[in-house]
Amino acid sequence: MAKRQLKPAVGLRPVPVTLVTCVDGEGRANIITLAWVGVVCSIPPMLSIAVRPERFSYDIIRNGGEFVVNLPSVDLIWATDYCGTRSGRDEDKFAALGLTRAPASEVKPPLIGECPINIECVVRHQLSLGSHDLFISEVVMLHADESALDDAGNVSAARARLISYDQPEYWSLGGKVGRHGYSRPPRV
Numbered sequence: 001m002a003k004r005q006l007k008p009a010v011g012l013r014p015v016p017v018t019l020v021t022c023v024d025g026e027g028r029a030n031i032i033t034l035a036w037v038g039v040v041c042s043i044p045p046m047l048s049i050a051v052r053p054e055r056f057s058y059d060i061i062r063n064g065g066e067f068v069v070n071l072p073s074v075d076l077i078w079a080t081d082y083c084g085t086r087s088g089r090d091e092d093k094f095a096a097l098g099l100t101r102a103p104a105s106e107v108k109p110p111l112i113g114e115c116p117i118n119i120e121c122v123v124r125h126q127l128s129l130g131s132h133d134l135f136i137s138e139v140v141m142l143h144a145d146e147s148a149l150d151d152a153g154n155v156s157a158a159r160a161r162l163i164s165y166d167q168p169e170y171w172s173l174g175g176k177v178g179r180h181g182y183s184r185p186p187r188v
Helices: 056-064 074-085 093-097
Strands: 018-023 029-034 037-041 046-051 066-071 117-128 133-144 163-166 169-172 176-179
Touching (some): 018 056, 018 074, 029 046, 029 056, 029 074, 046 056, 046 066, 056 066, 074 093, 074 163, 074 169, 074 176
Antiparallel strands (some): 037 046, 046 133, 066 117, 117 133
């Protein structure tokens, strides 16, 4: 099969969709939708998130040094898109969406109670890369709903009904479940 050369771009597909929670110095929590998230080390367990410096959550994460990566199920696809298309500068996304702020056990930012998997993280390194900064973090606690575990007690993406992102579309393990921006009202 013939290959076509394309201009350099991030071609990794699909990527996980996450709802990252952070909290500022006054205790106000925010949610940012991020798809540029990945595993970077297993011992100690570490993952990274990439955030643009102009995003509202950027300074909160940089100054607080903690965040929670919440993995949404297909039931939260609309809320996931909503959090990715609106700024915490303008509204409290927890309140707007009726999401539950569940207490974390090791960090200040809350878990999103409706997400089947929550990963508490502490920032260990920050790298400026260009359009994004990479926050490399150590996982300090993992939470999973019982329904998201397989028979051996391991986290199961299928049982958790997780979603992924293949720009500009959201997908479940079985097929597309949404499209970026569909939670916005139509322009008149």
